[in-house]
Amino acid sequence: MRWLPAWPSAMHTLVFLSTRQVLQCQPAACQALPLLPRELFPLLFKVAFMDKKTVVLRELVHTWPFPLLSFQQLLQECAHCSRALLQERPSTESMQAVILGLTARLHTPETEAGTQPLCRKHALRVLDMTGLLDDGVEQDPGTMSMWDCTAAVARTCIAQQQGGTVEPGQAPLPVEVRVDLRVNRASYAFLREALRSSVGSPLRLCCRDLRAEDLPMRNTVALLQLLDAGCLRRVDLRFNNLGLRGLSVIIPHVARFQHLASLRLHYVHGDSRQPSVDGEDNFRYFLAQMGRFTCLRELSMGSSLLSGRLDQLLSTLQSPLESLELAFCALLPEDLRFLARSPHAVHLKKLDLSGNDLSGGQLEPFQGLLQAAAATLLHLELTECQLADPQLLSTLPVLTRCASLRYLGLYGNPLSMAGLKELLRDSVVQAELRTVVHPFPVDCYEGLPWPPPASVLLEASINEEKFARVEAELHQLLLASGRAHVLWTTDIYGRLAADYFSL
16 A cells, blocks of 8 residues: 555645745744734744744744633644644754743743733733643654653743742743643652742643653652642553552542543552452552542553452442543453443443453453443454454444444454455444554464464564455455545554544
8 A cells, every 4th residue: 555644735825824924034023023913823823833933933932912822722723724733743943942932931020021012911821731742652853752841841840940039020920831741760850849849930830641650659649749639630650560559559649639530540450369358458448539539531440450340440430431441451241241231331432442352251241332332432442352253243233333433443353354354344334433453364374373362463474465465455345335534554553542532
């Protein structure tokens, strides 16, 4: 198949093209800013950010005439430009220019700001830098990762606090900076200092989404204690391997965030070889704390041992979930039956059951769960679920009732080319389907054991010539059925799986 460019040419209006022309000479553009209508500032910002007009970008932030400057509003697809910059990694130059403009703004005393035409009635109060792409993939050095963004904002907070005291009437204009923070062992102390510095500072750091990776329990607690309870939307603890004991220490600090909508935890289990009274007490305490959340809509419990315990976990929640990720949780048939009958099933938009064996006694309860969630389900992930052709074919009648399904992940399942073709034909009725991540068909391997373990499917070599024929045949079937817009791919590392908040 022919590879298309990552970003097709964007559609631009005459207003956009004129704005781009105005910014060609940056010194002249900066001088003209006080004379331009405020209504042009949003488009000026997008063009300057896109074209790396850093001098103009810095001045735009410095003299921003509205109370809110939001990346999510300004960098999305708009009437003048179809390019959605939020779906790209931001350029380092543009991000640094924004931060420099913020610094300049903070060093503008209130008395001076009142004399500036653009700031006479409005002053920037909130800089919302949330929503930047965070794909975890290494990019060229000209782009900025979320780790870099976190560090850059943190440095600004610390520098502002170290600026010392100011004379009365010379206080800088306060600005709330909303960010998504990423922290690990190496950056923990630095970020903690930044959060402490922002308390009582003109630059107030507010975290919307927190992701902590491989962070010790005491450091995680210390960080949570510094976050604003009114701002936090998501807590994501990765690779921490807390176990029940560690989680029972952390969870009450998380539960104080009453507006929390998404909680992502991993490795929540004790020592299954030596179950203990303490382990059961920790689990009951964890369940009691989970019952404190009133706004929770997404729960991810990847790689947690929940066999036979899903009913205990989900029954404690006050509201139905819309996104539930239970990858590699060793679910039993009774877990799936409970979920199908629970209030959560009829509200689910996203469901991830990857790594759970659905080929035996779990198949019928899984099909019942799909039936219950059919009206709302948008995203279904079934990677490495041991689904072979017979299981897939028996599931197709209920799977195709998921009329709103946009994404289906089947990578790592032992499916043949015949099974994939049957899926393609039957899924024609699913008008909203846009992406199918499928496995390499078992026909493309040589000498597979049967049933093949997922590890073999993921690591064994395939016959490239056979797979090329498979791709060509699938493409022809999509064209013949008028479904050429649906992406069928084996790429599990692309930015295909949707985040809950983007559904």
